[in-house]
Every structure is written in C-alpha cells, then in structure tokens.
Amino acid sequence: MKGIGTDEDMILMILTARCNDQRQQIKATYKKAYGKDLEKALKSELGGLFEDLIVALMLPTVQYDAAKLHKALKGAGTDDEVLIEIMASRNNEEIKNICKVYKKEYSNKLEKDICGDTSGHYQKLLVILCQGSREEEVEEDKVEKDAKDLFKAGEGKVGTDEEKFVNILGNRSFEHLRLVMAAYKKISGNELLDIIEGETTGNLENLMLAIVKCAMNLPAYFAEELRATMRRAGTDDDTLMRIMVSRSEVDMQDIKAYFTKKFGQSLYTCIKEDTDGDYCKALCYLCGGQD
Structure with missing residues (x-):
C-alpha cells in the first residue's frame, strides 16, 4: 500500500490465506509498526466489493x-x-x-x-x-412426545398451534430435532419440513425451515443458501460474502463437498462464473480453491 498504486494481489493473498486470529495479530502488529489502523488503510486503498470483503475479513x-x-x-x-x-x-x-x-x-x-x-x-x-440456551443433550423420552405434540399442533388439528412449534424448535438441540424428525415421519408419513411449509407462512415459516434444515445438515443448509445467491438475475453479493466470510474457517470443506454432490458443479466454478476481478480471486481463496 506504500506509495502510488496498490498491490491488490499481495493484499488478498496474505489476508485470505490467514485465519482470523492471525489477521487480528497482523492488524495489531501493523498499528504498532506504522502507527496506522490497518482497516482504515485498506479502506483508503481498495474499492467496491473487494474492499467490502477484505474489510469483513479483518473483523473478529x-x-x-x-x-x-x-x-x-x-x-x-x-x-x-x-x-x-x-x-x-x-x-x-x-x-x-x-x-x-x-x-x-x-x-x-x-x-x-x-x-x-x-x-x-x-x-x-x-x-x-x-438466549443461547438450546438443550445440549438428547432426552430420549422427549423425542416421541415432541413428535406427537408437533403432529397434534399441526396436521392433527384444525388450524395450527404455532406456540408448540416455536417452543420445540427453539429449545431442543439439533441432534434431538433430527430424532424428532425421524419419529414424526413414522407417526405422520410426512416430512416435518413439508408440514411447516403447509402450516405456517412468512418469516415464521422461513425461520422454522432454516432451523430444521440446520438441524438436518448444517453444511447442506449453507451450500443451498450459496447456490441461491448465484441463481438470481444478478448475484446476491451480500449473502455470498457473508456466508463465505463466516464459514471459511468452520465447515467450508463440508459445504463444498455437499455443493458439488447436490448441484453437479463445484462452488469454486460457480464463484468464477458469477463474480470477477480481485473480489472473485479473494472468494476463490476463501473457498480453498478447486476441489
């Protein structure tokens, strides 16, 4: 960043190849060595979506x-x-x-x-x-009861007891919810996802579906969300960037594997087709390159 012009390739190669903890150390050392805030320096040197992505990476x-x-x-x-x-x-x-x-x-x-x-x-x-207080353990005696309660709250009555859905989906662990889904299928013959779609609407429906999908397979949920960002008329860069930044050190390899299996095309290839420039290069680094 010194002098006229900016070496964008060096910036993206250094920052996308480091984990978040290392980037925080780089930021602290930069300020100590040069008396400047690295985040502000990057904002002054970069622009557009590439700037947004690099600045996002600098946050814990x-x-x-x-x-x-x-x-x-x-x-x-x-x-x-x-x-x-x-x-x-x-x-x-x-x-x-x-x-x-x-x-x-x-x-x-x-x-x-x-x-x-x-x-x-x-x-x-x-x-x-x-509250961040989901039950951590699976309670075997609750699984069958929760499945029956959800059936009675939805398919088994006229109207929907949304309160029952809220309490079970909001408080049970993902592992417990997976068992509840299997038990529900045995009782009803239907998938819980399909019932939620039929019984609820709007943001409540979307939130419940997201919880169930995350409980079923968290990397699969993010793979499908990523695919959706690149299937619209124009790329949903806000969502694409948010997921790539937040999941790059968590489960990106699992997301990539599911993406390829589900959609027959690698995440890397889709990113290359839907984005360009230094922004594209940085996203490709974050996803770990080609499969």
Missing part, C-alpha cells in the same frame, strides 16, 4: 456477526434473511458471544432490538434463540 468473527445483525435491524425495515440465517445456524456459545459483543458495540441488547423490529410468533422464536 463474533464482531462480524454482531455487525451484520445490527445492520439488519437498524433504520427503517428489517433484513429478515440475515436475522434468520445467523440466529438459526449459530450454536449456544456463538449466540451468547454475539449478544455480549452486540451490547458492547451498540449500547443496546440484541433481544431488545429484535423485539423492536419483529412481532408475533416470529419474534418469540427469535427471542428464544437469542
């Missing part, structure tokens, strides 16, 4: 999630896709850490901001998830 993971949630909630309107993706997919520890950082950075509780922007059973389910 939990701070990045908190920032995305705050952006989704602030101002007029709510970005429910962001709310649903993050709240449905993060584990207890991640949710608790996000809440701590959110309060520190934005001087307000995440739960309070969620309540200010949402309503009804959708709000209730988000608030339950915001």
Whole structure:
C-alpha cells in the first residue's frame, strides 16, 4: 500500500490465506509498526466489493456477526434473511458471544432490538434463540412426545398451534430435532419440513425451515443458501460474502463437498462464473480453491 498504486494481489493473498486470529495479530502488529489502523488503510486503498470483503475479513468473527445483525435491524425495515440465517445456524456459545459483543458495540441488547423490529410468533422464536440456551443433550423420552405434540399442533388439528412449534424448535438441540424428525415421519408419513411449509407462512415459516434444515445438515443448509445467491438475475453479493466470510474457517470443506454432490458443479466454478476481478480471486481463496 506504500506509495502510488496498490498491490491488490499481495493484499488478498496474505489476508485470505490467514485465519482470523492471525489477521487480528497482523492488524495489531501493523498499528504498532506504522502507527496506522490497518482497516482504515485498506479502506483508503481498495474499492467496491473487494474492499467490502477484505474489510469483513479483518473483523473478529463474533464482531462480524454482531455487525451484520445490527445492520439488519437498524433504520427503517428489517433484513429478515440475515436475522434468520445467523440466529438459526449459530450454536449456544456463538449466540451468547454475539449478544455480549452486540451490547458492547451498540449500547443496546440484541433481544431488545429484535423485539423492536419483529412481532408475533416470529419474534418469540427469535427471542428464544437469542438466549443461547438450546438443550445440549438428547432426552430420549422427549423425542416421541415432541413428535406427537408437533403432529397434534399441526396436521392433527384444525388450524395450527404455532406456540408448540416455536417452543420445540427453539429449545431442543439439533441432534434431538433430527430424532424428532425421524419419529414424526413414522407417526405422520410426512416430512416435518413439508408440514411447516403447509402450516405456517412468512418469516415464521422461513425461520422454522432454516432451523430444521440446520438441524438436518448444517453444511447442506449453507451450500443451498450459496447456490441461491448465484441463481438470481444478478448475484446476491451480500449473502455470498457473508456466508463465505463466516464459514471459511468452520465447515467450508463440508459445504463444498455437499455443493458439488447436490448441484453437479463445484462452488469454486460457480464463484468464477458469477463474480470477477480481485473480489472473485479473494472468494476463490476463501473457498480453498478447486476441489
């Protein structure tokens, strides 16, 4: 970055090839050596989607999630896709850490901001998830009961007892929910996913479906979300970037494997076809290159 011009290739090769902890060390050492904030320096040197991606990589993971949630909630309107993706997919520890950082950075509780922007059973389910208190263990005696309760709350009655769906999906562990889905199929003959689609609508439906999909197979959920970003008229770069940044050190290899198996094309190839320039190069580095 010194002098006229910028070596974008060097920037992306260094920062995308390092883990987040290493990037935080680089940021601290840079400030100590040159008396400048690396994030601000990068913003002044770069532009467009490439700048957005590189700056996103410089944030600690939990701070990045908190920032995305705050952006989704602030101002007029709510970005429910962001709310649903993050709240449905993060584990207890991640949710608790996000809440701590959110309060520190934005001087307000995440739960309070969620309540200010949402309503009804959708709000209730988000608030339950915001506690970061999913049951950790599978309780065998609850599996059959939960499956029967969900059947009675949906297919087995006129109308839908959404409260029952909210409490079970919001509080049970993913492993427990997988067993509940299998038990439900035996009782009903139908998939729980299909029942949720038939019994609920709107953001509540989308949040419940996301929880069930995450419980079934978390990498598969993100692979399908990534595919959706590149199937529209124009690429949904916000979602593409968010998933690539947040999952690059978590389960990217599993996401890539499922992506290729499900869609018959590698994630790397899709990124190459749908993006360009240094932004494309950086995304390709994050996904670990070709399969």
